[in-house]
Amino acid sequence: MEHYLDLLSVLMLLTAIMLVSHKRIRSYIRTFRLQAVLIAIIAGFMGMQSLVNEGSFDILVICAIIVALKVVIIPMLLHKTFANVEDVVEKDFYLNIPILILMSCVLVVFSYFTLSGISALNEGHVNLQVVNAFSVILIGFFFMISRKKAIGQIIGYLVMENGIFVTAIFSTHGMPFIVDIGIFIDMITAVLIMGVMVVQINDKFDSININNLRNLRG
Amino acid sequence: MGMFESDSLLGITIVIYLTAAAAALIFCSRQRISILLTQGLCMLAGISGAASAIVFLMSKNTPYSLDLFLSPIPYLSLSVTFDGLSAFFLLILSILVFSVSLYSMGYLAHYVGKRNICIYQVLCILFILSMLLVFVAGNSILFFMAWEVMAVASYFLVVFESEEKETRKAGLIYIVMTHISAALILVALMIMYQYTGSFDLSHSSSAIPQNIKNIIFLLFLIGFGTKGGIAPLHVWLPRAHPAAPGPVSALMSGVMIKTAVYGLLRFVLDYLGVATPWWGYILLALGIFSAVMGVLYAFISKNIKRMLAHSSVENMGILFIGLGIVLVSTAAGAKEVGALALMATLLHCFFHAIYKGSLFLSVGSIHWATHTKNMEELGGLIKKMPVTAVLCLGGALSIAALIPFSGFISEWLLYQSIFSSFVLGQAGLNILLIITAAALAMAAALSSGAMIKLFGISFLGRPRTVHAESAVEVPVVMNIAIGVLVTLSLLFGLFPRLAVNLFGGIVAHLQGVSIGNRLSGNFLVLSFPLQINSNTLSPGLALVMCGGVILIVLVALRCIGGKYTKRVVGTWDCGFKTLTPRMQYSGRAFSKPLKIVFRIFITSTRELKREGEALYHPTSIEYNVKTESALEKYIYLPFIRGVSAMSEKLKFMIQTGSVHAYLLYIFIAVLILMLYNRMD
Amino acid sequence: MATVTYLILQIVMVLLFAPLVNGVIGKIKALTQKRTGAPVLQLYYDLYKLMRKTAVVSDVSSWIFRVTPYIVFATALTASLMVPVSVEILPAGNMLSALPGDMILLFYLLALGRFFICLAALDTGSTFGGMGSSREVMISSLIEPSVIVVIFTLGLISKSTSVFSIMASMAHSGTSFVGPVTILLFLAMLIIVIAETSRIPFDDPSTHLELTMVHEAMILEYSGRHLALMEYGAAIKQLLLMTLMVNIFLPFDLLPTTGSGAIVVALSLLIYLAKMLFLALIIALIEVNTVKVRFFSIPNLAALSFILAFLGFMQYFVLGRS
């Protein structure tokens, strides 16, 4: 069982790195969807486990929500938004891709280094799943920084959320249910608002290149 | 606690001030009544404040404490401690408040209907009250609070006539410098607190190690030095004092800059105690520098108020010299010499407040009557404003340290204390001391030159412009107010024992030795260990002698030359058609020789505009000279420009406008914190 | 009683001999230049004549202009009371109660006179007056530091700043007048005296050339008895400064100690006159042998004086003490 989870966590990390290496909006969304699927599988696994062990449906419900939200609705929304605003592919990152990937690896090492000191996470050996999940958070964050366009930020944010969610599920088997629900509501609202803003930005600035938004300085 | 005890009088004083503020607010719309009532109350408060101080000083009272208000917020309670030093400065304040309020009754008349007198008066009272609290604060937090309120209130008063750009600039420089200096004072107070665990000023400072004391001293020096306008921290003073309305300038120059002396006496001499002589050396060096620089700039100023402001810098320098000698001799254990120097310092502080007040009020009157502060536009005022002229001459003689006015007394005592401190006998110190004496002498000579310029150019000769031509004498209350101060200056000049006796207790308290028996005699007879014969001074007798001589001369002339006859004709014009007022020596020309001599301290840019074809017969010539302080040009301006350029640059480097950079900051913060956690 | 005697004697000496000094110096100058020159008593004649003449007063001037001559004269005479022509004529016992005052007061009294002269010069609205006044202020403020250094050094040697004490101490010490300190101080003092008395090379008392005059420019508008008082006051000031010099640096007053009473006093006065003649000779020779320097070279002279005084001070602390 643990092996599968380990595998899934590694796969998820891989998707995050894949994301960093992509150049096109379409591939961002696709990769994100792939990652969401993986998360849903992880949640499904854990949900089954907790159903069997404790008789709790919480995680399964959340799993369903993930499928609905992250696999279906959000990618669709993103597609729709960005289909409206822009279609052109251009170089939209500050550093070139190999360096970005290398830095992602550094982040993985870094999260291993920092997490290895925390004994509660690591029963005897370092908890691989948490390290991987945590790395996803950092990579998601890093992705936000490295992409110039608004879509990059949204996707990065979503990847961070994914990472956080997986971290939560790996380390504590999920948060209190009400909190989880709240988190999801917030998240979807955030993405919606961001989407709306992207449209507005595109209206006002004729581009979604966030790098153009530099009037407010100093 | 009787009615005429010092503490109840102090309470009454504060209450009267508050009432005055209330009166100003209540009669806001009826300006004339409000002026009469408020200024009248302030005069009353001045009297009661002076009474409180004098009662205390006469009765050799022991210090007492009062709690005005106990705040629920920690450390903010208003508790007052009143001792000799407080009484001394309260006396200065009260005398000036009395006179300035009387003066304001006339002066404010030309604000009626034009300006918000209500705010002006409230600010004035706030200013006065805050100074009062500075002098009587029993703990350093209250001291600091009062100090800050004083700074802010005076700032508002400085920019009260804010139409002119210069005024606003002056106010800005003032508030910035004063606030930064206040921060240094606060740092010093906090360090003191850290070691002693108390803000109480009567607490012992023995817990503070010597090296920390040195740091505290330096902080106080910069902090108080800025407030006192000590060169090279004085740049605000010559701008701010002239910008303020006349009565306020008098208060600022008379009292506010003395808070620096108070601070140094209170915190350095009284609280920290003096252990190393180099504190005194620094004070001496700064004092010399300020005295010479101040008077030099006073001499070359053409703005009459600015001249007086520069002269305040000079006098602060002299006070610092006095304090320096106090510290040096105290550190060397020569308590008596220290006591003499302290007496000289206190007297100079007292006298300077009085005569500088009178001078500022006099030039305030000139401004009132002519609407100009530029002496090149004045002239011949002695005929238009005869009373003001006499009063101003009194002030000028006082500040030039000439007999029979009080300025000479303190200067003489200061010379004597420098002279006596040669007894300490260290060669290095002696050289510093002789240079100090020389600088003091030069400052005195230059200051008398500056006063010749001030009085000669603005009151004598012929009116240079229509401003001066159309001047009329100011209302009599204003002249009475100045007259009170000039009379006091004359009184103490003739009978210095009065002041010496009054302040002897303070000196005895601070230095632990009484110099009463060494400063004896009807006038001033000084006998010190160094001297085989006492040095004596009797300005009164000298005056009597001069008077006698004049009488004899009058008689003799009558006998030899017969009746005095005179012929009134025009001034000799070398046969030239007629002299015009413009041919008189101008103020700028007057000070030009010394300006050339001291050109390394004064940078000036000149501009000559000439129109017309012929070389020797231009149709018009315009000559402009702009004088700048070398200090400002080469130190202050580059520093300010540097700071603002740095801020400007960093601003865009940090807040780039790029959301990616912002996210990066957060990212780095997270990574660093994670590392911190790992390493901790 | 002794005090009154002193005062009378002093006043008489001062009033009597002050104008003479000018005459003597003038005569010496004339003789060295192989001229006959004006009579030695010329200034007495001038003063007498001036006192009898009608005063011409500018219509621009105010009361300052009119009171100044009296103040100048009075301060000069009062100051001269502090500088005894001879130590012998000082009242015995407590001389302090007779005339309280010291060197500092002395110079500040003179400064008071100068203050008013400068004002009076500005009072008439004449350009010359302003010019003279301005120059006078510059010279006096540049020379002042060396004055105070001289005073302090002398004071430190004799342990008091009182004129009497200094003179008495110098007279008693006898030999010190040839020491390095006194030589330096003497030279410094000489420059000071020349500056204060408006003589070459600082100023030329005999010129009325607008580019060079200082003191004369200030009193240009004066006439009649006012001018007389001014001239007389200047002469008294000159006398007292010279007296100060001779009695401090040439302290031979106590030589005729034998005998008593009037004879001693008369002898000491004679010695005094001889010393004054000597100093007048020096001053005259300086006047003859130098030219009036450029106005902006005066700071150099002042600096020279200061350096001499300062070196004197240093000498005192290096040699005098150790």
Next chain:
Amino acid sequence: MGLVLWIAPLLAVALSQIAKRARTLHAISICVSLLMLVVAGFCTHAVMTAGQLTYSFLNHLFLIDSLSVIILDIVTAIYFLTCVYAIGYLQNEVRHGKIGEEKLRLYYMLLYIFLFAMVLALTVSNIGILWVAIEATTLASAFLVGFQNNPNSLEAAWKYIIICSVGIAITLVGIIFLHLSSVDVIQSGDALKWNVLLSEAKNLNEPVLRFAFLFIVVGFGTKAGLAPMHTWLPDAHSQAPSPVSALLSGVLLNSAMYAIIRCLTIVNVNIGDSRYTSRILIGFGLLSVVTAAIFILSQKDYKRLLAYSSIEHMGIIALAIGLFTPLSIFAGLLHMMNHSLTKTMLFLSSGNILQKYNAREISKISGLLKVLPVTGPIFLLGLLAISGTPPFSIFGSEVNVFISIFDANHPWLGVMLILLLAVIFAGIAATMFKIFFGDGDTVEMQAGEINLPGAVVMGILLIVIVVTGIYLPDGLKALFIAAQHIILGG
């Protein structure tokens, strides 16, 4: 009764959708805000008598104690004053055609959601929900920031939402670890409740808790405007409508700081020592003050300047709380209150100035004292107050912060802080004081106030900050002392 705090804003959202006329909308706003204020007063009373206020039927989800009630009072009071001010402000905006009447409805709706989220954050016992609420404040206020719908405000809103969302996501990591540290100790029903966490603090897993704290500080610190996570703040505060700026600065920052304080207590009780947290908070605090100093020195936009000043003061509060001595905590809380009131006053005044002059640049404004005879002086006094001049209240709390720093034997820190504050004062004086003087004749405009209710509100605030300069009602002080005990860990 306390639950009214939750219900009233939600009800108001609904009401504002029904209301037809602008006047009704304003009336609802005033009523709701007044109601909130009254209820907050009631809660204060309840807390002062009973120590805390909670309802068992919600599983103690609603829980307020002295600490939260202080901030709750600040929130409701400022909210009320802002609403009064906003009437005049919005009428002017409508009159000048800046916003249509229909947008008023949106404005109020967002404002109620914002209020609800803030009040929820302060009154809920579950840190998870606290997180949700804080995130909700971002979402609601993002639109308020971009309310004027011009490129600049949109940019500000975008940055605001991105940075704050990321920040808050980081917090979530922290909360997960916080949860992790407690899973073995606390049963799931009470999971993440701060009161339970606090009482069990000694038994929590220390390394995990420490780790959690990092993220919580960074995340909520973003929201609280601590440097270097402050970058959204100047943009958002300067672009938002002035009443909203006042709420952001005066209220929102405090709520985030409140969240930090809650977690801080748990961590410190757990470790038994405050060194770990002190270093973090003092570091952020000092960095904030430094940053603010740099930016204030050459600021050209007065609303941005006020925003940087908020960063400075949040830095001071963080520093004070981080020191974790009784006095410093008292001073920090006091400072929180003083800063909120003063900064609100300033932002409200700046709103009047903006409407009068229609310019954000300092260089375009002059003669303020004449042109706006009430706002001008208040703004001037407010600037003095905010830069720590006596006799205004901020001086009192700042001095206490200084004293506590020196008490805690950090002299260098104290010296730096004092000097930095002096530099900031210099910056404010150098950049801002010139706007008050002169004739204002560069711009043709008539002297006179434009927002009467606003002027009254600012007057009230001025009086309050002067009075609290040296005086604090006994009840309030008792409340602060109680809060101080709570922060120190009971």
